[in-house]
Amino acid sequence: MQIKEAATHLKLSARILRHYEQAGLLTPSRDANGYRSYSPADLRKASRIRDMIATGFSTREVLTMAPCLTDEGAGACDAGLADLKHKLAQIDRLIFDLQTRRRATLDRIESFESTLSYRSNEREDPGYDTPDHPAVSDRLSGRK
Amino acid sequence: MQIKEAATHLKLSARILRHYEQAGLLTPSRDANGYRSYSPADLRKASRIRDMIATGFSTREVLTMAPCLTDEGAGACDAGLADLKHKLAQIDRLIFDLQTRRRATLDRIESFESTLSYRSNEREDPGYDTPDHPAVSDRLSGRK
DNA sequence: TAGCGCATTGACACTAATGTCAATGTCAAG
DNA sequence: CTTGACATTGACATTAGTGTCAATGCGCTA
Numbered sequence: 041m042q043i044k045e046a047a048t049h050l051k052l053s054a055r056i057l058r059h060y061e062q063a064g065l066l067t068p069s070r071d072a073n074g075y076r077s078y079s080p081a082d083l084r085k086a087s088r089i090r091d092m093i094a095t096g097f098s099t100r101e102v103l104t105m106a107p108c109l110t111d112e113g114a115g116a117c118d119a120g121l122a123d124l125k126h127k128l129a130q131i132d133r134l135i136f137d138l139q140t141r142r143r144a145t146l147d148r149i150e151s152f153e154s155t156l157s158y159r160s161n162e163r164e165d166p167g168y169d170t171p172d173h174p175a176v177s178d179r180l181s182g183r184k
Numbered sequence: 185m186q187i188k189e190a191a192t193h194l195k196l197s198a199r200i201l202r203h204y205e206q207a208g209l210l211t212p213s214r215d216a217n218g219y220r221s222y223s224p225a226d227l228r229k230a231s232r233i234r235d236m237i238a239t240g241f242s243t244r245e246v247l248t249m250a251p252c253l254t255d256e257g258a259g260a261c262d263a264g265l266a267d268l269k270h271k272l273a274q275i276d277r278l279i280f281d282l283q284t285r286r287r288a289t290l291d292r293i294e295s296f297e298s299t300l301s302y303r304s305n306e307r308e309d310p311g312y313d314t315p316d317h318p319a320v321s322d323r324l325s326g327r328k
Numbered sequence: 329t330a331g332c333g334c335a336t337t338g339a340c341a342c343t344a345a346t347g348t349c350a351a352t353g354t355c356a357a358g
Numbered sequence: 359c360t361t362g363a364c365a366t367t368g369a370c371a372t373t374a375g376t377g378t379c380a381a382t383g384c385g386c387t388a
Contacts, residue, residue: 044334054335055376063374073384075335091278095271096240098374108285128289135282142275144235145268152252152265188364198365199346207344217354219365242344 043068046078050086057086063099065089065106081111095141187212190222194230201230207243209233209250225255239271 046068047054060066061076066086068076078086088109092102102109190212191198204210205220210230212220222230232253236246246253249264 042335053376055378058336059375073335075384088278088281091274093375094240094274095278096238100374108282108289111285112288125293128286128293132286135279135286139279141235141239142272142279145239145272145275148232148235149265149268149272152268155252156262156265186365197346199348202366203345217365219354237345244344 041078041083043076043078046083046086049083050090052086052090056090060086060089060099064103065099084111085109185222185227187220187222190227190230193227194234196234200234204230204233204243208247209243209253228255229253241267241271 041049043054043057047057050057057066057068057076057078061068066082066089068078068082071077089102089106092109093099185193187198187201191201194201201210201212201220201222205212210226210233212222212226215221233246233250236253237243245267249267252264
């Protein structure tokens with residue numbers, strides 16, 4: 041599949057796909073005429089990369105874990121057991137990080153929703169300057 | 185509280201705090217000498233802003249939901265809520281995906297180890313399912 | 329064969345997020 | 359009063375992510 045079709049499928053620009061490739065994140069094969077050829081696996085990997093970027097990771101960060109983003113998991117299985125374990129640790133860190141963000145996001149959504157619900161019978165400003173939800177902000181500021 | 189202390193507390197630079205302010209996200213009061221004075225509420229809001237930025241939102245996006253980020257949470261939070269939920273979905277996708285791949289990697293490590301020496305059993309992971317992952321791939325490739 | 333659409337590379341541009349530096353003001357302590 | 363830490367604003371630099379344009383090649387189809 042050529043770049044435009046791939047881009048359309050992924051809902052991102054061809055420019056971005058080339059950018060990912062230039063950053064070493066993605067390596068679609070080339071066919072005879074030199075055109076990039078995206079396999080379904082490439083598409084899936086690109087999708088993951090896109091998600092990583094959209095979630096605030098830099099291409100550099102994504103690059104360090106790029107092998108883990110392939111379908112096969114820790115890609116270079118032939119590279120040795122030590123490598124595999126190292127990559128596994130990377131994946132674990134990544135998941136931990138994402139879960140932290142996920143929890144923060146969930147908390148924020150919850151606080152939004154509760155705010156909305158008690159705002160529905162708004163009448164007058166309560167006016168307290170006391171911490172509204174200290175637990176949330178504490179947890180947020182303390183982690184990263 | 186002056187900017188440096190606030191920055192230290194939040195674990196970000198004073199530059200960033202001024203940047204947030206310039207972007208209209210944060211409006212600490214000023215005292216007589218013109219120095220910014222950060223209230224506890226300002227700190228909490230800054231913390232939320234920092235999390236939003238770190239999760240891939242731009243200051244512009246954050247600006248549209250800035251009112252929702254205050255302790256009082258006044259204003260039209262609906263748009264922000266939708267954005268957050270979208271981001272959460274992305275994160276959930278990634279985590280799910282990575283976890284599947286993590287399990288596959290664990291399995292591969294285990295089989296590698298048992299091939300090398302039938303004596304190694306240092307892992308504690310309960311037997312998961314699906315060493316392969318067609319469902320995941322399908323879901324991802326079909327996704328927006 | 330001409331034309332159209334898509335591909336390639338490379339250059340330039342713009343914005344956002346940050347860092348850093350400069351020139352200068354404020355203030356507390358020695 | 360001088361010094362040192364911290365504040366202010368503003369300018370400039372850097373890096374990342376993207377867009378866009380130019381020059382050129384490939385391939386299908388009228």
